[in-house]
Amino acid sequence: MAGDLLDNRGRGHAEWGWPSIHPEGRKFGLAAVGVSLIFLLLFDWEIVGWPLLLLSLGVFAFFRDPERVVPQGQDFIVSPADGLITQIGQVAPPVELQGLDPQDGIGLGSEPVTRISIFLSVFDVHINRAPVGGTVRRVVYIPGKFTNADLDKASEENERQHVLIERSDGTVLAFTQIAGLVTRRIVPFIKPGDILAAGQRVGLIRFGSRVDVYLPQGTDPKVLLGQRVIAGETILAEIGRQGLIEGVSQ
Template identity: 65%
Template sequence: MAGEVMDNRGRGEAKPGLPSVHPEGRKYALICLGVSLIAALLAWETIAWPLAFLSLCILAFFRDPERIVPRDDSLILSPADGTVTQIVEVEVPRELQGEAEGRFKGMGAGPVTRVSVYLSIFDVHINRSPCGGTIGDMAYVPGKFVNAELDKSSEENERQHIVITRSDGVVVGMTQIAGLLARRIVPFVKPGDIVAAGQRVGLIRFGSRVDLYLPEGTSPQVLMGQRVIAGETVIGRLGVTTELEGLKQ
């Protein structure tokens, strides 16, 4: 049940089951299934069966599972399901910096750590807020659709920048990036909205990437190549700058 409190002492009830499907996907699946049924009635089996299978694939792509979000204000959570493909120090993108005369505070200029999470077509594509706070500036930038695994996709691809200001004034930035197959970024929030950590903030269709910009003085608590889960995996802890190593095996 959504909103139920779970803890590490056994409180809460876990019930395995199939995830729900986001409304964005239901309409496409129904259209595809409808065409499949028409083709079946016309005895066009070579078309009907592939379309029926495609409708199942669409439902799987738009699945929207519930997540158990840690309740700790010091945590910065993963905004996406996928694989950590980059951990680099970069300059804050202009769209996340904010302006003195703007309504919302930005991250400011200067170097920060960017953690990039690549989503394949098999990953859940619902993106979630990495922390609680107020949605500040949102900047949509039209662009190309090169492979989202490439570094240049952060600067060249179609993307949606989102600034989130926590109640303590700390600002976290994230960017949804369209990929080779992704052709639309769908936001669920708007500037001024108050969001909770792990709350759904948007989706990207068909393979993409999400960049998370950590506040100054915070280092990643994940490793290159690590699989992360939106709203559950801890990407960083405010003020913690430990060095981590891992072994691929």
């Protein structure tokens, strides 16, 4: 059940279950089922109907929305997306996140920070979650292109949405949802002023995409290039903790 407190002392209740389908995806799945049934029942075109029926199952699977167990550490930054870590590096934050908006006066500044890029394939869960708990200070949507989200230039050219969150201690963190090659819409669930818990659902990106996370100054990542992460569960970093880590691909 959602909201159960699970820990390493056996408290709580956990069981496997089919993940729910997010309402945003039900209309697409039902439409695909409807079209496939028309070809199968009305036209008897099995060569078209059966592939469309299989495609409809894929659509439902794409919009699956599984429950996640969020680590409850005060300074944990959890992954906002399922996917593959494809880039880790020092970059200047996007201008939309640097603090140029006079309405809130809050931003990341112009100094380089560590950016972690997570690439989502069409097989990944596309529900995005809040990396930290806090107040949403800024949501900025920018129209753009639909190039391969795995390319570095996607952060500046593709359709994208920036989200800036301020924690109760004043620490500011941001992430960016980036549309991919076949993505055609970023769907937000939040707005400025909303108060979030870490791991709370904040939006989704349709059909392949990328999410960039901008860590606060003085914070090093606890993940590596090539590592797969799970939204709301994998710890990307711990605020204020530094130190390089290494891993071996096997």
